[in-house]
Amino acid sequence: GNSVTQMEGPVTLxxxxxxxxxCTYTATGYPSLFWYVQYPGEGLQLLLKATKADxxxxxxxxxxxxxxETTSFHLEKGSVQVxxxxxxxxxxxxxxxxxLVFGKGTRLSVIA
Amino acid sequence: xxxxxxxxxxxxxGMTNKKSLKCEQHMGHRAMYxxxxxxxxxxxxxxxxxxxxxxxNESVPSRFSPECPNSSLLNLHLHAxxxxxxxxxxxxxxxxxxxxxxxxxxFGPGTRLLVL
Numbered sequence: 176g177n178s179v180t181q182m183e184g185p186v187t188l189x190x191x192x193x194x195x196x197x198c199t200y201t202a203t204g205y206p207s208l209f210w211y212v213q214y215p216g217e218g219l220q221l222l223l224k225a226t227k228a229d230x231x232x233x234x235x236x237x238x239x240x241x242x243x244e245t246t247s248f249h250l251e252k253g254s255v256q257v258x259x260x261x262x263x264x265x266x267x268x269x270x271x272x273x274x275l276v277f278g279k280g281t282r283l284s285v286i287a
Numbered sequence: 288x289x290x291x292x293x294x295x296x297x298x299x300x301g302m303t304n305k306k307s308l309k310c311e312q313h314m315g316h317r318a319m320y321x322x323x324x325x326x327x328x329x330x331x332x333x334x335x336x337x338x339x340x341x342x343x344n345e346s347v348p349s350r351f352s353p354e355c356p357n358s359s360l361l362n363l364h365l366h367a368x369x370x371x372x373x374x375x376x377x378x379x380x381x382x383x384x385x386x387x388x389x390x391x392x393x394f395g396p397g398t399r400l401l402v403l
Contacts, residue, residue: 208390218293218377219330219394226389264329268389272343274320274381275392278330 176201177272181278188255196250196281198239198265208232208241208248209266209275215230219264222250255285290314291395293378299401302368306397310361310378317383319361320344320392323354335382336361342395368402375399 182197197286201206211219223232225241225248232239237252248265265278291312292333300306309348310319318337322330335343336355352364361378375397381390 180308199349207391209391212392218375218397219379221391221393224391272335274332274335274343280327280329 176273177206177267177276179265179267179276179278181265182281183279185282185284188283190257190285190287191254192251192285194250194255194259194283196263196265196283198248198250198278200246200248200265200267202246202267203270205243206237206268210248210250211237211264211266211277213262213264213280215261221270222263255283257285259283259287260285291378291380291393293376293395293398295316295398296396297399299403300365301403302370304368305364305366306376307365308363308376308400310363310395311359312380312381312393313359314393315358315382316380316393317358318377318381318390319355321361321363321382322377322379322394324377324397330377334363335384342384342389365400368400370402373400373402 179200209224210222212222223234225232228243230241239250262280262282264280269276313390321333324330333347334353339355350367354362377397378395379392381392
């Protein structure tokens with residue numbers, strides 16, 4: 176079935192540093208791909224998504240490109256802020272009766 | 288508006304109590320979900336409703352009882368819970384399941400449950 180492997184943290188960066196969180200997937204066909212973010216004490220928020228190969232999702236300065244050749248959907252941001260401290264989940268639709276398959280999550284801490 | 292609301296935000300209950308969690312969305316979505324999330328883990332699916340009918344029950348113990356009274360509301364009734372049921376309970380919704388699970392799921396803020 177569909178699966179996702181996500182770089183595990185924690186990741187600690189200084190403010191204004193460049194961020195990459197790696198995500199690779201295994202899937203049948205070409206599913207939509209998602210990044211969700213969970214700020215401390217909150218639920219999950221959709222950060223961005225891409226629905227087909229070579230699509231780039233972007234939001235709040237974050238970007239991820241749907242790469243079919245490398246089966247990847249890496250999350251990037253050019254200059255992180257303290258307010259970006261959160262847990263980031265890569266996800267895709269599951270196979271069979273599984274609506275969403277999540278990566279294990281990457282905890283990002285940004286220090287001033 | 289992509290908002291899913293959940294009440295209460297926090298809940299403390301004893302093992303003999305009965306309580307309910309509520310979820311509401313007004314996006315016209317016809318698929319709704321309950322997830323359970325333990326600390327430092329991704330969410331785990333519990334139930335899926337499609338057009339107010341239970342579509343998936345992921346072998347959840349019967350002390351959790353879902354209910355979908357209409358297309359906007361989803362409840363989770365809790366009875367005789369165990370301390371290990373303490374977790375963040377997340378509700379989500381999506382347009383529908385017609386295209387499989389390609390539709391975006393929108394999550395609520397969650398109810399943080401503590402069972403004593």
